[in-house]
C-alpha cells in the first residue's frame with residue numbers, strides 16, 4: 106500500500122551517487138536524526154529574503170529595519186510553534202548543544218542536576234559546574250519516572266534543581282514520558298528542560314501543555330540549514346544569569362566609572378544571551394521551517410512517518426540476524442529513528458556497504474550517546490574505542506550499531522530500497 110501522503114519537497118532529492126557495482130543511483134538520505142535535508146520551501150524563503158538582509162537591532166536604514174522585523178517575527182513564530190507561555194523567552198542559539206550549554210551557564214548557585222545516563226552527550230555533559238546525579242537507564246517509561254522520583258526525593262528539597270531529559274531518543278527513537286517526568290520534577294520542586302532535538306521535527310511540542318520549564322532544539326534537524334537553534338522557556342533564571350557571551354547587543358548601557366572601570370547594564374530580554382551580530386538568516390530559516398511543518402500538519406506527518414517505521418519493522422521482521430535496539434521494548438512508541446545490529450556483521454562495514462552498493466546514507470557508531478549504546482549492546486566499555494569503527498572479533502558482541510532515520514521528506518522508495526538492501 107502507498108503511504109498516506111506525499112513527502113514534503115526537500116533539497117537534494119535528485120542528487121546521484123556512484124555505486125561500486127557500476128552506474129549511479131539517487132542518494133537515499135536516511136540519516137535525518139543527524140541532519141535533515143532543508144525543505145525546498147525554507148530554501149525558497151531564504152532566497153527571497155537574502156538580497157534584502159541587513160544587520161539587526163542597530164541600523165536606521167530600511168533593510169536593517171526590515172531584518173530586525175523579520176528576526177523578531179521569527180522569534181514570535183518559534184514561540185507560537187512551541188506553544189510557549191506568555192512570559193517565556195525565546196533565545197536564538199547555534200544548536201541544541203549551544204542551548205543546553207547556555208542553560209548550564211545560567212544555573213543558580215548550588216543547583217543539583219539530574220540526568221539519565223541514556224542522554225545524548227549534548228544533554229549529558231554541559232552541567233560541569235553543578236553537582237550532577239546520573240540516573241541508570243530505565244527499562245520502561247514507568248521505571249524512568251520512578252527512578253527520577255526516588256532520586257529527587259533524596260535531595261535537599263530547598264535547593265534549586267534541574268532535570269534534563271530527551272523527548273525522543275536519538276538512538277532508539279523511543280518517546281520518553283515527558284509529561285510524567287515533568288510532573289515528578291515539579292512535585293519535588295525541581296525544574297525540567299526538554300531536549301527536543303529529535304522530538305520537535307516529528308511531533309508537536311507544547312511547552313505550555315507539557316509544562317516543561319525549557320525546551321531546546323536545532324534548526325538543522327528541523328528541515329532548516331545549519332547554524333541556528335533555540336532555547337525557550339522561563340525567563341527568571343535567564344535574566345538572573347550573567348550573559349552567555351559578553352558584548353554588543355547584550356548590553357543596554359556601558360559607562361566609564363570615575364575610578365576608571367566600566368559599568369554595564371545588561372538587557373533583561375533574550376538579547377542578554379545573544380551578544381554579537383545574530384544569525385538572522387538562520388533564525389528566519391528556522392521560523393520558515395516551523396511554519397511549513399505547522400501548515401503540513403503534524404497529524405499527517407506523524408501518520409506518514411509511522412507508516413515508514415512499520416515498513417522497516419515489518420520488512421525486516423523475518424530476518425533473524427537483525428536485532429533492533431530499544432530500552433522500552435520493540436513496540437514502544439517511537440519517531441522515525443531505528444538502530445540495529447546485524448549478527449555476524451561489523452556495523453561500520455554494513456553501513457559502508459549500504460552506501461557503496463545501494464547509495465543509502467545511514468549512520469554507524471555510538472551516536473554521541475556512548476553509555477546508552479553500550480547498555481543496549483550489553484558490551485564492555487573497556488573494550489571500545491571512541492566514536493569510530495571498533496572491530497568486533499568473530500563471535501563477539503557488536504561494539505557499535507547502525508542507525509536509520511527519516512522524516513517528512515523521505516520518499517517511500519528510500520525506505521523500500523533500505524529494506525531490500527538489508528535483506
Ligand code: PMP
Pocket residue numbers: 138139200201202203225227228271273274275300302303323325473
Ligand atoms: N540532543 C539530541 C537528542 C540529539 O540527537 C542531538 C544531535 N544528534 C543533539 C542533542 C545535539 O544537537 P546539535 O548537534 O544540533 O547541537
